[in-house]
Amino acid sequence: MPRTTTLECPGCPPLRALTFDTLGLIKVIESRENQGGPKVVERWGEPHSSKFVNAVSIIDRKSHPLLAVARKNGQIDVLSLVNGDSHATITPANDVHVQSEENSIIGLHLFAKQNLDLDSRVCTLLTCTSKGNASIRSIEVPDSLTGSSSTNSSKTWDVCSGGNVLCCKVDGNEKFALFGGKGVEVNIWDLANETKIWNAKSPPKNSLGIFTPTWFTSVSFLSKDDHRKFVAGTNNHQVRLYDISAQRRPVLSIDFRETPIKALAEDIDGNTIYVGNGSGDMASVDIRTGKMLGCFTGKCSGSIRSIVRHPELPVVASCGLDGYLRLWDTKTRQLLSSVFLKQHVLHVLFDSNFIVEDMPKGADSLPCKEQTMKEIAVGEEIEASSLKRKKSSKVKENGIDGSEKKRRAKQSEERKKSKGNDGPEKMASREERSKSASKKRNKSSKKEISDEE
Template identity: 50%
Template sequence: MPRTTVVESPGCPPLRALTTDILGLVKVVEARAKPAGAAKVVETWGAPDASRAIVAASLADRAADPVLAVARKNGVVELLNPLNGDALAAVKTVEQAPNDSDAEVDPLVALHLFTRQASDSILGTFIACTDKGKASIRSITKENASSSSDVRPSTTWDVCSGGNVQFCSVDHGESYAMFGGKGIEVNLWDITSYSKIWSAKSPRANSLGIFTRPWFTAGTFLCEDDHRKIVACTNNHQVRLYDTALQRRPAISVDFRESPIKAVAADPNGHDVYIGTGTGDLASFDMRTGLDSYLRIWDTNTRQLLSAVFLKQHLTAVVLDAYFSIEEPGETGSKELESSMEAEAEAEAEAEVRKEKKKKKSKIIAEDEDGAAGKEKKKKKSKTIAEDGDAAEAEVRNGKKKKKSKAINEDQTEVGVVDHNDSDGEMYARKERKKKKSRTIEEDEERDSDGEICSPKRRKSGESSKCLKKKSKKQQIA
């Protein structure tokens, strides 16, 4: 429901308006810059006469040679100069039935004066429609403008087979016309070929199964450059938006107050419409947004309705997530459950794979660390063995030196004890020294051979004791 407020009038901008009434008068209302905001009637054209009441009017608003057309109750269409009110032409389109006859009257109800001019000789061309749905197009030339003879229509056709036409609206390009009325669904015609191209379909029955009889009171084309979007208003206070390229039923239907809607006009912006009711209420609607609490998703290329969701409350805004991941929902609840279970299973499998990868990686790292530690231990062990072997060799050498020096000292002491003058004793001492020397040399050779067998570099635990045992045995034997 649109918001209604009461505000103080700030004044009216400069404008000029032409009004018609039931007495057949045309009044000119103007608002000038000084005094600001004061609109008043400046001129009145015609004499009051109820039989010549004006039922429809249309203005060919051109910079040069503008024309105002009015359709009167007696079936006459007059062309007037909108600048000074001079009558340019008068054409009788329908015959008025005599007062004493029972002939059915078919008055004019709709009129549109074409803005474009086919040639300079034509004063004006208009389309008119009667209450029973007889539409006609007539052109008035400047030659027969002053004559009182009837101008025959160039084309006449029936826009309905029953009901009462209440409005006619022509698009901005003046190639299509829309008709509607009481008992007549909105229908669209190509007035260049005089053929019907689209007709609306009644809305579905209400909750009680009751169909609403069509009763359209006003209509207009929403966009200047697109004749496929039309807005029609009903006597049941509804505003309906139709897309003739999409479907026959209304795309949007909005209720406004409780009074019949009598007039509708489109804004030049192409998405707003202004409506007026029989009780004087005015409202504007933005037809781009739905007021029926539906979210509708459309294909901009094919103009096809893809989906509609009822959201209960009136909507205020819609935003789209551009990074939404495309997922196909299951057709039933079981499929959705299966898909969710599959997703969980996949997630668990991925988690297991990650755990296995982490374990393998940690194992490889541990093995690398153990390998490095083993290498370090081996290096340290070989270094220790080499150091032990070097120490053992040094001890063996020191022992040899000590024994050699000891043997030399013993020889020197024995030489000192023997008398030098005693030749026999001297010979005996020399022999003893030779024996000791040879014995010492043999012991040294045996030690060297034992040292080569028990190398300190390859010596293991327990081998040193074996070598010592061998030495002791050999010493005993010697």
């Protein structure tokens, strides 16, 4: 049976998240003020094992937000982030590099800098397969859903000569891409010139002379504005910090538990990272010192596959093979809420413009984060005052009853002490008194009998 937690969840602020599972389903989870917790409000797509989601990417903006999904069968879908309508579909027949499931797409990035026209929209995609075939293509997406999409231009190159690429990440300025995998050292490429600008060097052997093989499972840049510093998770439960301006080997290495690192995410402060492993452990680490800030309260019962930090709210989401989407508080590391999604969940994304853009017409506007925090504080003060009143009344009642009990207990103790402290003389005098009293009673009874006669 899966392990569950008995923690009290205080609830999460209004937000919107999208999850992607092994059957290719996209589920939209929304949390509103009077909804009683996050709930699944929409489900996009039809379930099928061939539609297994390998990679996802999002353009999170107010106007024309887009979502790209790469599937196991090599198909790439470009969808609307608002309602899930399909804008473009790239099939494996059109992609020369994706010819089998062994060379499926594992890296996907949808560039946010788009050229928006009146009649059509152009979106640019970066894809990378497990064999290291990377490509950048521009797709013309018509406004009408019935229109067909066409590829305007494409650039391809090879990221590695051997091994399998398992992770791919593009920096915030969308100028550099980071790749790594099994047998592939992490390396950075300039996307404009398609040239490799940096390649990591393997760590030296340990004190026993054992060399750890290269096996990277996840990567993430620390800051959106700086591509020189990034973190990488390995299969041998290590988190490594790299600085390409300093050296080729890791600047810092941190061991986390005993299972492979499966997910990494950076915080908006640029100094904290969130780590998840194959046994369901999740923690936050200060990457400047390498010290663990703390583990997230509540054990997940399956491998964590995706961790995402909300760009505005102090909320971080995690999902994995136990089928749960969990929302955590970044400051207290407490569980805010969880949603059971029935399938193995592989990826999660946040829609940060949900409160502003996704409200139905005529509906009341949702409260902002400050309002919700104030309401929570006021409610806590009211509850605290009521509890104080109840406690004071109970203290008064208990105080009266307690004084009487104390007085009676003292009297009984004094009696016991007086009985215990009596010497042999006092005992003898007591016996004599009792004998004399009995004699007097006998004499009085004899007199009464004689008088009656």
